[in-house]
Amino acid sequence: MSEPSTWQRRIEGEWFGRPSLFDATGTWQGYEDIRRSSVFEDGVTTYYMDGGLEGGGPMAGRFRLGAPFAFGVVDSDASRLYTGPDFYGTGQPYGSFVDAHYYGPGWQVDLNTWNQVLTDRDTQVYSSVLFQGPAVVGCFNGLYTRDLAKVEGWLAEETRNGPVPYILPTKAAGAFSGECEVYGADQKPRGAVQVTIELEPLDLLRTRQRVTWSGALDRAYTVDARRDGFRSFYEGPDAWGNAQAFGRANYPSLHFADVWKLKGREFMLDATPGMGAGTELAVAYELFDGNVLGAVVHGVLRWSSS
Numbered sequence: 001m002s003e004p005s006t007w008q009r010r011i012e013g014e015w016f017g018r019p020s021l022f023d024a025t026g027t028w029q030g031y032e033d034i035r036r037s038s039v040f041e042d043g044v045t046t047y048y049m050d051g052g053l054e055g056g057g058p059m060a061g062r063f064r065l066g067a068p069f070a071f072g073v074v075d076s077d078a079s080r081l082y083t084g085p086d087f088y089g090t091g092q093p094y095g096s097f098v099d100a101h102y103y104g105p106g107w108q109v110d111l112n113t114w115n116q117v118l119t120d121r122d123t124q125v126y127s128s129v130l131f132q133g134p135a136v137v138g139c140f141n142g143l144y145t146r147d148l149a150k151v152e153g154w155l156a157e158e159t160r161n162g163p164v165p166y167i168l169p170t171k172a173a174g175a176f177s178g179e180c181e182v183y184g185a186d187q188k189p190r191g192a193v194q195v196t197i198e199l200e201p202l203d204l205l206r207t208r209q210r211v212t213w214s215g216a217l218d219r220a221y222t223v224d225a226r227r228d229g230f231r232s233f234y235e236g237p238d239a240w241g242n243a244q245a246f247g248r249a250n251y252p253s254l255h256f257a258d259v260w261k262l263k264g265r266e267f268m269l270d271a272t273p274g275m276g277a278g279t280e281l282a283v284a285y286e287l288f289d290g291n292v293l294g295a296v297v298h299g300v301l302r303w304s305s306s
Contacts, residue, residue: 004040004045004075005075005076005077005080005093006077006093007075007077007080007093007098008038008040008045008075010096010117010121011038011115011117011124012038012040013037013146014035014036014037014146015035015036015037015124015144015145015146016034016035016144016145016146016151016154016155017034017036017124017126017142017143017144017145017154017155017158018031018032018033018034018142018155018158018159018162019031019032019034019126019127019140019141019142019158019162020032020140020141020142020158020162020163020246020247021053021055021056021059021063021138021139021140022138022139022140022141022246022247023057023058023059023137023138024135024136024137024138025230026165026229026230026231026244026245026246026247027230028162028163028247029055029056029057029058029059029138030053030054030055030056030057030059030060031053031054031055031158031159031162032051032052032053032054032063032140033051033052033053033054033155034049034050034051034144035048035049035050035051036048036049036144038073040075044072045072045073045074045075046070046071046072046073047069047070047071047072047073047082047087048068048069048070049068049069049070050068050069051068052064053065059137059138062107062108062109062137063107065106065107069086069087069106070085070086071083071084071085071086071087071088072084077093077187078092078187079091079092080092080093080098080100082100082102084105085105086104086105086106087102087103087104087111088102088103088105089101089102089103089111090102091113092187093187094183094187094296094298095181095183095189095298096116096117096118096119096181096298097114097115097116097117097183097284097296097298098113098114098115099112099113099114099286099296100112100113100114100115101113107130108132109130109131109132109137110130110131110132110133111128111129111130111131112128112129112131113126113127113128113129114126114127114265114284116282116284116298118282118300119300122145122146122147122150123143123144123145124143124144124145124146125143125267125269125282125284126140126141126142126143126144127139127140127141127246127249127265127267128140128141129246129251136244138246139246139249141246141247141248141249141267142158142162142247143158143269160272160273161248161271161272161273162247162248163247164247164248164268164271164272164273165230165245165247165248166230166245166247166248166249166250166266166268166271167227167268167271167277168199168201168207168225168227168277169199169201169207169277169303169305170201170204170205170207170277171201171204172201172305173198173199173200173201173305173306174198174199174303174304174305174306175196175197175198175199175303175304175306176196176197176199176281176301176302176303177194177195177196177197177301177302177304178194178195178299178300178301178302179192179193179194179195179215179299180192180193180194180195180283180297180298180299180301181297181298181299182215182216182217182295182296182297183295183296183297184294184295184296185292185293185294185295185296190216190217190295191215191216192215192216193213193214193215193216193217193297194212194213194214194215195211195212195213195283195297195299195301196211196212197209197210197211197281197301198210198211198212202224205226205227205228206224206225206226206227207224207225207227208222208223208224208225209222209223209224209225209234210222211223213297217287217295217297219256219260221238221239221256222237222238223235223236223237223238223239223240223254224236224237230244230245230246231243231244231245232244232245232250232252234252234254238256238257239254239255239256239257239262240254240255241253241254241255241261241262248267248268248269248271248278249265249266249267249268250265250266250267250268251263251264251265251266252264252266259289259290260287260288260289260294261287261288262285262286262287262288263285263286263288264283264284264285264286265283265284266281266282266283267281267282267283268280268281269281269282269300278303279302279303280300280301280302280303281300281301281302281303282298282299282300282301283297283298283299283300283301284296284297284298285297285298
């Protein structure tokens with residue numbers, strides 16, 4: 001390939017972050033100090049990751065390594081094929097979002113990584129859910145920047161905010177809303193959808209959510225969401241499912257009354273320690289027609305109280 005793909009051009013340069021490590025229950029364990037770069041040179045793309053694990057608790061032995069990561073990438077706008085030696089697998093871009101599935105021999109885990117580049121082009125919302133077969137082992141997630149002027153303060157904020165649990169407003173009604181991009185399973189743009197998540201707190205642990213999508217996708221549904229620690233449960237009347245949160249990121253799985261279902265990630269960008277919920281929510285949803293991927297939706301929603 002003589003030219004890098006659109007995604008490769010989107011992520012050029014070096015990115016800095018301090019993603020947090022969580023165990024399968026959502027309990028915070030430590031930090032991964034990482035500098036990442038994906039370099040296209042002489043028609044070949046190589047991905048580099050350098051840093052180290054701080055803390056990790058009982059997971060430290062598995063996720064601490066003695067050398068930086070480096071692995072080849074067969075780069076294209078259709079798929080990014082990871083050719084080892086440190087990761088093997090593939091990732092598919094949907095505009096500014098990539099869904100990647102691959103295996104890391106050093107960590108001995110299967111990974112599902114979601115990378116979402118925001119509209120400022122210098123912020124990346126990152127998560128890797130880690131699997132042993134079908135069982136979740138843990139999760140890395142956090143925010144990355146490539147703006148060198150921000151790095152020092154950015155890493156300090158990630159240190160402070162990384163362990164903060166995901167939570168919705170518990171005493172104020174309002175809505176998260178914004179315009180999101182829609183891509184088909186063929187990775188082609190389908191237009192924009194206005195997404196609104198209206199929240200009506202019922203008590204300190206239960207919230208009625210009225211969700212509407214309008215535009216390239218049209219759907220409206222209501223669910224009662226019940227939070228139990230890092231877990232949530234969606235208990236009808238229009239959809240049923242559950243979610244697991246790892247720090248600031250919530251990972252819902254919903255089944256609608258028709259053949260459609262949803263899996264996603266909702267990352268509270270400005271969550272900080274203290275008694276507050278945050279006001280900016282980066283969302284990425286994959287929608288399935290039965291067991292077949294139908295559409296991918298991603299964007300940023302902002303809070304307004306009613």
